[in-house]
Amino acid sequence: MRDTVNWEHALVTGNGRQGALCWGTPAELRLTVSHERLFLPLRAPLAAPDTAAVLPRLRRLLDEGRYAAAAQAVCDRAVAGEPAYAETLWIDPLVGAATLTVRPHRAGVDFRRDVDLASGVVTLGWRDERGEARAEVFASRPADAIVLRLSAAGGFAGTLALGLIDGIPPVPVEARTRALAGGLTLSATFEAAWPGALTGYRVRCQLLTGDAAVPRGPGLEVRSDATLVIRTLLPGDPEPEVTGDYETLLAEHRTIHSGLMGRVHLDLAAGPAQRSAPTAALLAEPVGPALVERLFDAGRYAVISSTGDLPPTLQGVWSGTWTPPWSSGYTLDGNLPAAVAALLPTATPELLLPVFDLIEAHRDDLRHNARRLYGARGLLAPAHLSTHGRQNHFGPVWCLTFWTAGAAWLGRLYVDYWRYTGDREFLRDRALPFLREAADFYLDFVEVRDGAARFSPSYSPENAPASTGSQACVDATMDVAVVRDLLTNLLRGTAELGLDDPAAPRWRALLGALPRYRVAGGLLAEWCHPGLDDQPAHRHASHLWPLWYEPDPLITDDPRLRAAAVASVRSRLAWWAGAASDEMAYGLAQLGLAAAALGLAEEAYATVEAMAGRYWRDNLVPTHNRDALFNVDIAGGLPAVVAAMLVRSAHGRLDLLPALPRAWPRGRVTGLAARDAVRVLELRWEPGRADAVLRARHATTVEVGAPALGAPYRTVTLPAGRPVPVRFSP
Structure with missing residues (x-):
């Protein structure tokens, strides 16, 4: 099997909270374990840049067509208030907790690996001089632990070692391991000193069954078939004892996992x-x-x-890895929505609830962003978040402070949870409160000039109009579409519950003032502003957002706009067909x-x-x-x-x-x-x-x-x- 000694080619098992990458060779099997909340503390969250005071200047620059200057002005203002903003600041990254290395005493050949999607069991198998040997791994949902069974003809024999993942962490991490007859432990501490920062974690590898295990230095020598449970624990996590044998634990887990699959x-x-x-x-x-x-x-x-x-x-x-691409957090301007896009259509709505839990845990930070960046009420979601929701990541090219569509986009996920489940309590208690507060931001932020709404500044994720070369813009089609969807669903949701919301007249007024979708060169334009030319050779297709969920009738019922949307799909596909894409x-x-x-x-x-x-x-x-x-x-x-x-x-x-x-x-x-x-x-x-x-x-x-x-x-x-x-x- 190609590249089995690279963790990126590992087979995976997980229960949502705990995960394991299963890789290696018959001479050295590796289980790299992880925890959903193990974000390496890089730096304390900063106050979002205080750009509300310069918003009139930003809008003048954008009105004058000086788009790059507007993006640079935000950075200049941010650095003047916080020198750390002189460089691009990343969120805290998700990192692996530890790697359990298993070295069989007998040489093996004919390495095989498999994952059973229905049960979540990963099997690594090989042959040694006595016959078949294998390592079987799954992440138990009921036990909240990784379960490993080592077995071989004539009994498994080998050594186990537990250590940090490979590589050099970008901040100091101090770790110590200990071996006892009952298993292995690894304790790691961080130097983070700000309130709320993760101070460390512990990995416990407990020998559940097996007749003979002897500590050998920092490792453990196993002399018979054995079952182990591995759990990554953060400070304050409960640590219930795991009991039972491998088959019992698997049966309990399979009921839940296979029920979802x-x-x-x-x-x-x-x-x-x-x-x-x-x-x-x-x-x-x-x-x-x-x-x-x-x-x-x-x-x-x-x-x-x-x-x-x-x-x-x-x-x-x-x-x-200690340094995952893009810090492996939650990227809200495309990645996270894509990852969860199938949860409702494939009838697993309960798995969408963690998205709402995540966002609501950072709701104060989203309010902070709205106030600091635009002097507005409501919610402003950053493009990247993990341990906090502050808007700390931006720059003069990737001008993410101009992306204001996040809360409205998340609002569609709230709406769809209600639409797919019919849960009116969720609509009343969670969806509508979030949608109302998201709308408050747009009521304050969106300019209305002579009855026409204007999104200034604006941002269509990662794309730049061909005519400007700058990602800074006004009236991105995505912004218009998500706010149209948000306001429409607010009116519909309140009507569903028979509520008379005092903000409804303002919602209707803004809805009626939104820019119309535009056709440019036969394509559905990515920017509603007529001075911004399309750039179809791009990996994002953000202007097609109104077709990703419930298609906007303004497009599907209008022959001209529908034809333009069809042409846009085909134009983007033509780009994707090229080798450079x-x-x-x-x-x-x-x-x-x-x-x-x-x-x-x-x-x-x-x-x-x-x-x-x-x-x-x-x-x-x-x-x-x-x-x-x-x-x-x-x-x-x-x-x-x-x-x-x-x-x-x-x-x-x-x-x-x-x-x-x-x-x-x-x-x-x-x-x-x-x-x-x-x-x-x-x-x-x-x-x-x-x-x-x-x-x-x-x-x-x-x-x-x-x-x-x-x-x-x-x-x-x-x-x-x-x-x-x-x-x-x-």
Whole structure:
């Protein structure tokens, strides 16, 4: 197996809170363990830059077309108040806790490895002079620990050592290890001195079963088959004793893990030979149904396994480095939304709740950002966060202080949780309070000149208009779209609960003043401002945001705007087809969701094909760039696009097979979820026919159609909790 001595090619298991990277060779097996809250404390959070006082000047510069000067002015103001802002400041990174190294006494050959997605068990196997040997690993949800079983013909024999992960940490980390007959411990401390900073952690490797274990220096010699439990503990974490044997612990874990994985099953009619082929062999061939099926499951597995009290970071819950790319935190302007994009459609809504918990834990920081940067009420979300939510990361090129879309985008996740679950208590107690406070920011921040709203400053993530070369801008289409969505859903949500909100007239007024979407050169413009020219050769597709969730009728119902959106999808895809575009895989997920919303079956499939063929390794974990940078963004993005191609739900309508490509002429999917709290218990299709069984949580009526078959829509009444079959044919 290629590169098994590199942690980025490891097989993974996780329970959301604890994770393990399983890698190495028969001579040296390695388990690198991690914890969802183990963010290395680099520096104390700073006050966000105090730029509210210079906002009028920033707007004058932008009005004059001096976009780069406006971005530089923010940095100059920030450095004048805080010298640390002279350099780009990163968030605290997610790092690995420790590596358990297992060195068998007997030489091994024929190394094999496998992960069972249904149970979460990773198996590393080999042969030694006595026969078969193996290490089996899973991350128990009930026990909140990594469980390792070592076994071999004639009994396992080897040494265990526990140490820090490889590399040199960017700040001092002091560690000590201790070996006892009952196991190994590692204690690490940090020099962080600010309030709330993590001061250290402990890793305990407990010998649960095994007859003979003898301390040898800092390590442990094991002389029989053994089961160990490994737990990373932060200060204040409880440490309940783990009891039971390997099989008992696995049975308890499997019930929960397989229950999550089993909510949805995808069958694209792949042949049995392809389904049983090794992943490496499937990746070496043109993308086919068997690979899509496998990666659909693998993506869901990675996200489920890295969602605990917190959502997945850029690297899920895993890390084998002190310096992960982009600090492996939560990147809100694309990465985190991509990672969680499939949770609702694949019927695991409870796994989206950690996103809300994370954001609400940093709500005071989001208020702080709004006040400091723009003198506004409400919430301003930064692009990057981990241990705090202060806007500390920006620069004159990557002018992230100008990105104001974050809270409204997060608001759509709150709305969709309600729409998919029908949970009115969540709408009342969590969604509407967040949406109201997010709207407060835009009521204060957005200028209205002669009845027309203006977003100044503005930012379309990481792209720069061709006419300016600066990422600083005004009236980015993303900003307009997310605020339109936010205000529309506020009005709808309050109406749903019969509430008369005193801010509603202001919401309606701002909604009516928002800029119209613009067409430029036949494309849906990325900036509504007419002086900013499009730059379609870019990895992001932020101007297509109004098509990623519930498509905006202003686009889909307007022939001219719809045609422009179609042209934009195709233009971006043409760029992705080039050899220079093998970076940032989740941009393909953005395109795929937009294509599916527009009914562009072959274009949506092209994004799945590119994600599957370029960005996955045979360890079943995707990468950020082609074969580079362990990353879980499209672990959520690929299943989300596949689900959107098979079931689309929006505005009281349910589309079955809205973007069915020629590559999938027949198939079956079970368990997909839809808005209006509808489950598609089963959807089968073959040429000329589709059969579905629908069930609603609450009694409802929906318009149901199957666009791929050209069949007319029909009104279907769904009683609460009762399956209703439907059939479509031309």
